[in-house]
Amino acid sequence: MTVPLFDLPESEPGTAVGGDAAREVTFLHTADWQLGMTRHFLGADAQHTYDAARADAVAEIGRLAARTGAEFVVVCGDVFDDPRVSSRIIRRTLDALGDYPAPVYLLPGNHDPLDATSVYRSATFAAACPPNVHVLEKAGLVRVRDGVTLVAAPWTTKRPDGDLIAEQLARLGPADEVRIVVGHGGVDTFSPGSDPARVAAADLEAAVRSGLVDYVALGDRHSATPIGESGRIWYAGAPEVTDFDHVETGSGQVLAVTVGRDAGAAREVEVVPHRVGQWTFTTLRQDVDGAADLEVLRERLTALPDKSRTVVKLALVGTLSLADEAAFDALFAEFAERLAGLWLWERHHDLTVVADPSDVSALGLQGYAAQAADELSALAAGETPEAGAARSALSLLFRLAGSSS
Numbered sequence: 001m002t003v004p005l006f007d008l009p010e011s012e013p014g015t016a017v018g019g020d021a022a023r024e025v026t027f028l029h030t031a032d033w034q035l036g037m038t039r040h041f042l043g044a045d046a047q048h049t050y051d052a053a054r055a056d057a058v059a060e061i062g063r064l065a066a067r068t069g070a071e072f073v074v075v076c077g078d079v080f081d082d083p084r085v086s087s088r089i090i091r092r093t094l095d096a097l098g099d100y101p102a103p104v105y106l107l108p109g110n111h112d113p114l115d116a117t118s119v120y121r122s123a124t125f126a127a128a129c130p131p132n133v134h135v136l137e138k139a140g141l142v143r144v145r146d147g148v149t150l151v152a153a154p155w156t157t158k159r160p161d162g163d164l165i166a167e168q169l170a171r172l173g174p175a176d177e178v179r180i181v182v183g184h185g186g187v188d189t190f191s192p193g194s195d196p197a198r199v200a201a202a203d204l205e206a207a208v209r210s211g212l213v214d215y216v217a218l219g220d221r222h223s224a225t226p227i228g229e230s231g232r233i234w235y236a237g238a239p240e241v242t243d244f245d246h247v248e249t250g251s252g253q254v255l256a257v258t259v260g261r262d263a264g265a266a267r268e269v270e271v272v273p274h275r276v277g278q279w280t281f282t283t284l285r286q287d288v289d290g291a292a293d294l295e296v297l298r299e300r301l302t303a304l305p306d307k308s309r310t311v312v313k314l315a316l317v318g319t320l321s322l323a324d325e326a327a328f329d330a331l332f333a334e335f336a337e338r339l340a341g342l343w344l345w346e347r348h349h350d351l352t353v354v355a356d357p358s359d360v361s362a363l364g365l366q367g368y369a370a371q372a373a374d375e376l377s378a379l380a381a382g383e384t385p386e387a388g389a390a391r392s393a394l395s396l397l398f399r400l401a402g403s404s405s
Helices: 043-069 087-098 121-126 164-171 203-211 291-302 322-338 357-361 367-380 387-404
Strands: 020-032 072-075 104-106 133-135 139-147 147-150 178-184 215-219 231-237 255-264 265-274 280-287 310-321 342-345 350-354
Touching: 020 043, 020 104, 020 178, 043 072, 043 087, 043 357, 072 387, 087 133, 164 178, 164 203, 164 231, 178 255, 203 231, 203 310, 215 322, 280 291, 291 310, 291 322, 322 350, 350 367
Parallel strands: 020 072, 072 104, 104 133, 147 178, 178 215, 215 231, 280 310, 310 342, 310 350
Antiparallel strands: 020 255, 139 147, 255 265
16 A cells, blocks of 8 residues: 655755656556446346456556556546445456556545445455555555655545545645646536535646646546646546447547656646547437438448447437338347347437328238228327327237238
């Protein structure tokens, strides 16, 4: 475990720490792994594959650290989805982190705060934690090496009573070293409200503008997102997608950050995103009013790559005949098997089925079946409470009759 240091000796401005005239550091910024997360729209097989991909993303971050020459990795909160995560997940995660070629700093966040029930206080974590893994247990300064220091703002409760990052910034004085804030939480420019733990973006921007800190690494937002105009304040986003693209963008990435500060106080920062995720959760919206539109939908679904790791949420609006509805049902059933998941976005999905008499006559029914179909067709065309049930019955009849023709 890492011991925070707030009594670090401050260098005089313009004096190099450790005798170096220039300091540059490259590290990986990631967050919101939320290992142990389940998705309600995934079946058992797909959930298993999704879990494996999330574990693969953790391992890939270690390989990325080697490729980029990263000196260390910061995980800015929510490493685990819940304090009750299984010991199997804890052990396998720590095994993967132990293979990293560099130190790893884990920040407790709102999903895994360092409270009495914390996963980080568990016997399993303590027994399995490799020597290169450090939990940022206490707020304050943590020296990575000469000239490079983390400013840690861990969550020790799920409901902090203040802006944890602002509290640490207020304790800093000028120093001739590279300082990297490691924090977690919603920034007020994206999530306005009365939550006392909301992070003040203005304080972050003032800190980087004045040179008090060189980079702010944030977690909580699952989309990779820069804050402000400095290029020095970022959410890394989740390394594997966790929500659909109308909610979450730029996920599935890790940020490789290079920060430099020379003896003349000139500062540079470069942030490069690297793809590590494998899954896609996408929303398809389309107007559908007949066979031609259904064919367009088929083409869109067919064109999706890597279907076994793609989940689609459909929002279709329009009017279909009974024949078109049967074609849509067949299309839906086909792609539900080809994709990792396919479901209807009920709040935005509005397909109306119209019972056209020509559809019924085209089935060639005779006798009682024909009479029943005519009665259902007339009832379905009305506005009575029974119209919906009649349309459903006609749809079933159309599918049954169509499959036997």
